[in-house]
Amino acid sequence: MSQAVEPDLSPAVSSVPATPLPRLVTAMLSSNIGALIALLTPLSLLLTLHLTRIAGSEAAAAFGLVTGFGALFALFANPLGGRLSDRTVARFGRRRTWILTGGISGGLVVGTLGFTTEVWQVVVVWCVVQTLFNFQQAATSALLADQVPVHRRGTVSGLVGLAAAVGPLLGLTIVSMIPIPIVQWLVLSVIAIVLAVTAVLILRDPQHTRAGGQKGLGLVELLKSFWLNPVKHPAFGWAWLVRFLITCVYASGTYNAFLLLQRFGVSEAEVGGQVLLLSLISVGLLAVTSVVAGIVSDKVRRQKPFVIAAGVIGAGGLVIMAFAAEIGMIYLATVFIGIGMGLFFSIDSALCVRVLPSSENAGKDFAIINMANTIPQSFVPFIAPFLLAIGSFTALYLVLAVFGIIGALFVLRLPELGREGDPRWAVITRGETSTGI
Incomplete structure (x- = not known):
């Protein structure tokens, strides 16, 4: 019988001490920033410019094709990587x-x-x-459940959430100083490798010992990596929906370059600088908001108000973006979106860890949660051509704003910290292995 209690997600590890918290946070930041520099810098700018050179007027359609297929592969890679890392027994x-x-x-x-x-x-x-970077991110995300104490997860979640903004900001800053496109890509390559190596040098990761009776990874076990029954684990299901819907709000940022090029006539030579400036505004606000909100959340023992505010404020930014008639309005919208992103990233990971059903499969379960980050990368480019065709950027941003509002409402179904087990909210299941069915 499942019990509605706050989970203690302590993994089955050896007696080797876990990583001291400052080192753990540094390692997680290094790994996440490296992966996100390599993933989000292309999504924010380099793919747009590269495809414009290759496909010309068909660049927007090509961008949707590239990002859609890429996100589809990421969709499968993240939970698969999480399951594989859960079962890895290498001494490393x-x-x-x-x-x-x-x-x-x-x-x-x-x-x-x-x-x-x-x-x-x-x-x-x-x-x-x-595929490859999602394997890396799945293993990195699982460290929050593996080694971070429950009472520090809000703070750590806020700090690690900075990687989502610092990554593309650093990437954009660096590539904007490099005039040769091929060199821009090679620099991303070096950065990703150096930061991954740095992370593993800092991190302590005790050897995992397989639980007694635990089966090897057969085909059925691998297929279970992509599913966890939301009826059997209701709080997990609601948390997944919240992350998916609000992430759709922030997935709109991949169209900033196209918005500047097509609505405001910014030249290809200038668009990189404009995108970088927008990113600076967003990251500055995200950095302050996420760190402060994470600490405040741990102090007041509340999570839901921050997520609700994130969805509403982000949606407000998209409404401004939808009707912007001058570039100044885009900057105002970015202020709203940056604040909303900070609130969301400061709390969301800590909230999601709290609803994981299993410690033994924390990597796999968290990777399924991470699918809610990945699917919008495919879903938004999939619906974008249709919305752009019927109502240009206005329709695109308004629809995504509605998603943000719905996500803010759905978080009301989750229990607040300290109120797990109250029948008024979705049950956090615990006491059974999350088999995926």
């Missing part, structure tokens, strides 16, 4: 093994994007890049 550590493997191989592959000359080539290489 179950998380370190995949952080290093994903970071080095992903870094090598992303560097080849600058040499592609056809859209189909970009699609293939980008799918491989997404």
Whole structure:
């Protein structure tokens, strides 16, 4: 029988001490920033410019094709990587093994994007890049459940959430100083590899010992990596929906370059600087908001108000973006979105860890939660051409704003900290292994 209690997600590890918290946070930041520099810098700018050179007027459609297929591969790679890291018994550590493997191989592959000359080539290489870095991110995310005490997860979640903004900001800053496109891609490659190696050197990752009676990874077990029954685990299901819907709000940022190029006539030579400035505004606000909100959340023992505010404020920014008639309004919208992102990233990971059903499968379960981050990368580009066709950028941003409001409402179904087990809210299941069915 499942019990509605706050889970203690202590993994089955050896007696080797876990990583001291400052070192753990540093390692998680290093790994996440490296992966996100390699993933989000192309999504924010480099893929747009590269595809414009390759496909010309068809660049927007090509961008949707590339990012859609890439996100589809990431969708499967993240939970698969999480399940594999859960079951890895290498002496090097179950998380370190995949952080290093994903970071080095992903870094090598992303560097080849600058040499592609056809859209189909970009699609293939980008799918491989997404797969490898999602293996790295799945292992990194699981560290929050593995080694961070419950009472510190809000703070750590806020700090690690900075990686989502610091990554593309650093990437954009660096590539904006490099005039040669191929060199831009190669620099991303080096950064991703160096930061992955740095993370594993800092991190302590005790060898995992397989639980008695635990079966090996057969085909059925691998298929279970992609599903966890939301009826059997209701709080997990609601948390997944909240993350998916609010992440759709922030996935709109991948269209900033196209908005500037097409609505405001910004030249290709100037668009990189404009995107970088928007990112600076967003990251500055995100940095302050996420750290402060994470600390405040741990102090007041509340999570839901921050997530609700994130959805509403982010949606407000998109409404401003939808009707912006001058670039100044885009900057105002970015202020709203940056604050909303900070609130969301400061709390969301800590909230999601709280609803994981199993400690033994924390990597796999958290990777399924991470699918709610990945699917919007495919879903938004999938619906964007239709919305752009019927109502231009106005329709696109308004629909995504509605998603943000719905996500803010759905978080009301989750119990607040300290109120787990109250029948008025969705049950946090615990006391059974999350088999995926």
